[in-house]
Each structure stands twice: as C-alpha cells, then as structure tokens.
Amino acid sequence: MSREWPLWEVFIRGQHGMSHRHVGSLHAADAEHAVKNARDVYTRRNEGISIWVVEATQITASSPTEKGPMYDPARDKVYRHPTFYPIPDDVGKM
Amino acid sequence: MYAQMVKSEATKDDPEMLAAFQARIDAGEKIEPKDWMPEGYRKTLIRQIGQHAHSEIVGQLPEGNWITRAPTLERKANLLAKVQDEAGHGLYLYCAAETLGVSRDELTEMLLDGRMKYSSIFNYPTLTWADMGAVGWLVDGAAIMNQVPLQRTSFGPYARAMVRICKEESFHQRQGFHIMMAMVKGSADQKRMAQDALNRFWFPALMMFGPSDKDSVHSAQSMAWKIKMNTNDELRQKFVDETVPQAEYLGLTVPDDTLIWNEERGHYDFAEPDWSEFFDVISGNGPCNTERLNARQKAWGDGAWVRDAMIAHADKKAAPRKAAE
Numbered sequence: 001m002s003r004e005w006p007l008w009e010v011f012i013r014g015q016h017g018m019s020h021r022h023v024g025s026l027h028a029a030d031a032e033h034a035v036k037n038a039r040d041v042y043t044r045r046n047e048g049i050s051i052w053v054v055e056a057t058q059i060t061a062s063s064p065t066e067k068g069p070m071y072d073p074a075r076d077k078v079y080r081h082p083t084f085y086p087i088p089d090d091v092g093k094m
Numbered sequence: 095m096y097a098q099m100v101k102s103e104a105t106k107d108d109p110e111m112l113a114a115f116q117a118r119i120d121a122g123e124k125i126e127p128k129d130w131m132p133e134g135y136r137k138t139l140i141r142q143i144g145q146h147a148h149s150e151i152v153g154q155l156p157e158g159n160w161i162t163r164a165p166t167l168e169r170k171a172n173l174l175a176k177v178q179d180e181a182g183h184g185l186y187l188y189c190a191a192e193t194l195g196v197s198r199d200e201l202t203e204m205l206l207d208g209r210m211k212y213s214s215i216f217n218y219p220t221l222t223w224a225d226m227g228a229v230g231w232l233v234d235g236a237a238i239m240n241q242v243p244l245q246r247t248s249f250g251p252y253a254r255a256m257v258r259i260c261k262e263e264s265f266h267q268r269q270g271f272h273i274m275m276a277m278v279k280g281s282a283d284q285k286r287m288a289q290d291a292l293n294r295f296w297f298p299a300l301m302m303f304g305p306s307d308k309d310s311v312h313s314a315q316s317m318a319w320k321i322k323m324n325t326n327d328e329l330r331q332k333f334v335d336e337t338v339p340q341a342e343y344l345g346l347t348v349p350d351d352t353l354i355w356n357e358e359r360g361h362y363d364f365a366e367p368d369w370s371e372f373f374d375v376i377s378g379n380g381p382c383n384t385e386r387l388n389a390r391q392k393a394w395g396d397g398a399w400v401r402d403a404m405i406a407h408a409d410k411k412a413a414p415r416k417a418a419e
Binding site: 002005044045063 | 175408411
C-alpha cells in the first residue's frame with residue numbers, strides 16, 4: 001500500500017462576520033490540495049466564503065480525563081457573571 | 095439499511111467502566127473520539143460506519159451508469175449533483191470512522207478484499223432511466239428512514255455526519271420522485287417503464303432494512319449503545335406506510351397482492367421480501383456484486399500512481415522548506 005495522504009481538519013467561515021467553524025476533515029497530499037478538496041466536499045451548497053485547513057497532527061487537544069481539573073474551577077466563580085450583582089430596578093438599565 | 099446485519103462485538107471491559115459509560119449514554123451525552131469507550135462499541139461502530147460509507151461510494155455506480163444518458167441537460171445536472179453528494183457522504187462517514195482509530199486506506203482495502211460489506215441494494219442493475227426515479231424515490235427514501243434517527247446516535251462524529259447527510263439527502267428522494275412523476279405522465283411506454291422500475295426495486299428496497307431483528311442480541315446491544323435507534327421491522331413498516339400512498343399518487347401498483355391497510359393496527363400489512371435472495375446477494379451472488387467490486391478495485395488500482403505522484407510532489411515541495419528551518 002502506498003503512503004496515505006495526511007488528514008486535514010477543515011474550518012469554514014459561513015458568512016461575513018462569523019468565525020471559522022470546524023466542519024470536518026479530509027485527506028489531501030498538501031495544504032493547497034486540502035483547500036481544493038474542502039471546497040468540493042464542504043461548500044457544495046454555498047456553505048462558506050472562506051476555508052482554513054490545518055493538518056490534523058498539528059492540533060493539540062485537551063484530554064477528556066483532565067476535564068475535572070481543567071473546567072471545574074470555573075463552576076464556583078459565579079461572580080464572573082453579571083447576574084451575580086443585583087442592582088435595584090430604580091437604577092435603571094445597566 | 096446502508097449498514098445491514100452489523101453484529102455487535104463482544105466487550106470484555108471492566109464492569110464499572112462499562113456501567114459508567116452506559117450511564118453517560120442513557121443521560122443522552124455524546125461520546126467523543128478521545129473519551130473512554132468499550133472495545134465492542136468501538137469495533138461495532140467501525141464496522142457500521144465503514145459499511146455505511148462503502149454503501150455511499152458503491153451507491154454511486156448504479157446511478158453513474160445513467161449520467162451520460164440522462165434524457166435532458168437538466169436531469170443530467172441533477173443526477174450529477176446527487177452522485178457527487180454521495181461521494182461527499184461517503185467521505186463524511188469515512189472521516190467519522192477514522193476518529194475511531196482505523197485509517198481511510200485500511201477501510202478501502204477491507205471493502206476491496208471483501209472483509210467489509212456495502213448495502214445489498216447496490217447489487218441490483220439499473221436497466222432503464224425510470225430506475226433513476228425508483229432509486230431516488232425508494233432507495234434514498236429508505237435510507238432517510240434510517241438516517242434521520244441516527245442524527246441522535248451516541249457517537250458524536252457519526253451523529254454530526256448524519257446531520258449533514260440528512261440535510262443534503264432530502265433533495266435526492268425528491269429528484270427521484272420528480273422523475274417518476276414525469277414518467278407516469280408521459281407515453282404509455284414511459285408509464286410502463288416506471289411500473290417496471292417499481293416492480294424490480296420494491297422488494298430489494300424492503301430488504302435494505304435487513305431481516306427482522308426483534309429477538310437479536312446484537313441489535314439489543316446496539317440499541318442500548320444508541321448506535322441503532324429502531325428495529326429493522328419498525329423502520330420497514332414506516333417506509334411502507336409512507337411509500338404506498340406515494341405510489342398511489344403516481345398511479346402505480348405496488349407489486350404485492352397481499353398489501354392492505356390494516357385499520358386496527360393503523361399500518362399497512364405487506365409481504366416480506368424473499369430473505370433467501372437477500373442472503374444470497376449479501377454473500378456475493380447478486381446480479382451485480384462482481385461488477386461493483388471490480389469497478390471499485392479498478393478505480394483504486396488505476397488511481398494508485400496519482401496518489402503516489404501527489405505525495406511525491408508534496409514531499410518535494412516540503413523538502414526545501416524543511417531544510418531552511
């Protein structure tokens with residue numbers, strides 16, 4: 001078997017003013033090829049106006065087993081949300 | 095269905111981990127590729143998603159057969175778009191399977207050497223233009239029955255692939271029905287072709303859901319894992335209930351003398367397909383099994399030098415950049 005084309009992750013900006021969003025992945029020999037394939041595979045129905053591709057091996061992801069230490073500390077910090085601070089109605093909109 | 099008779103793999107995992115995993119699924123959580131999962135869950139999904147992907151790819155062949163002979167330029171563009179979608183659907187699914195630790199090329203090799211299957215339906219020939227109507231209407235219609243509930247499947251990448259596919263697929267069924275509408279309003283010959291296509295595709299379409307699995311342990315395991323959402327019989331009944339009135343609208347006769355509305359059940363009673371034919375087809379003896387596999391093997395073999403050349407070119411371009419780092 002020949003060497004397999006590397007895997008690329010594809011991100012697409014759907015409309016002006018939106019951020020690029022992960023839509024899936026595909027195989028391609030290089031970045032230019034990946035953009036061309038992404039255009040055919042992921043934008044057949046006007047889904048995008050801009051494409052990013054990143055080789056999958058270049059992505060560093062957080063580990064699901066670290067979910068606790070990573071995200072739990074944020075849970076008890078409700079004072080980071082505006083609703084934590086009651087403001088009397090008399091003050092008006094704030 | 096596009097994935098037929100997928101056996102769930104036995105799991106020999108730690109009972110506590112298994113219970114915690116099942117609890118996540120029962121709570122409606124999605125399982126993501128890096129999460130812990132039972133080996134059986136992983137293997138069953140690879141087989142199921144792989145078979146689903148292969149069906150999309152092989153499914154291009156019976157329709158590709160008519161692209162150059164479509165009756166009008168518009169029909170040709172429609173069919174081309176549909177077949178192109180199927181390539182895309184295969185790719186979404188291969189990508190979902192790859193997140194489980196199998197490579198694209200491995201999946202392809204397993205299709206080509208017969209270790210993995212594709213849906214029985216694509217081993218039937220498409221003899222006339224009316225078959226393009228019947229395939230879109232019945233085959234895509236049956237596929238949608240299965241794929242809509244799979245949008246809620248427990249494995250995240252599979253569910254997301256299904257969402258994309260379902261969004262695109264409803265056009266497939268409608269374009270098929272549209273062809274049928276044109277045929278039945280045409281000449282007597284055209285109407286006869288439409289009836290003939292329905293006659294040939296009705297039972298193979300019913301077979302797509304697979305044999306009754308209400309007592310199957312594999313099915314029970316897959317349903318507990320939410321990688322199968324309904325029994326084969328439920329989906330088949332739903333398909334018949336929705337399709338019969340559509341055939342009536344077309345003025346075509348479903349080729350089943352026993353077909354009758356059962357007021358008490360609120361469903362149609364209908365004849366089972368010939369399951370011996372189904373088993374014969376999935377074991378390789380359908381009318382087109384050899385032709386389909388040969389076509390895939392030829393495409394893979396003929397394309398090898400292109401894949402190699404693209405990689406060689408990419409390596410060559412990357413070499414000066416690497417040296418400069």
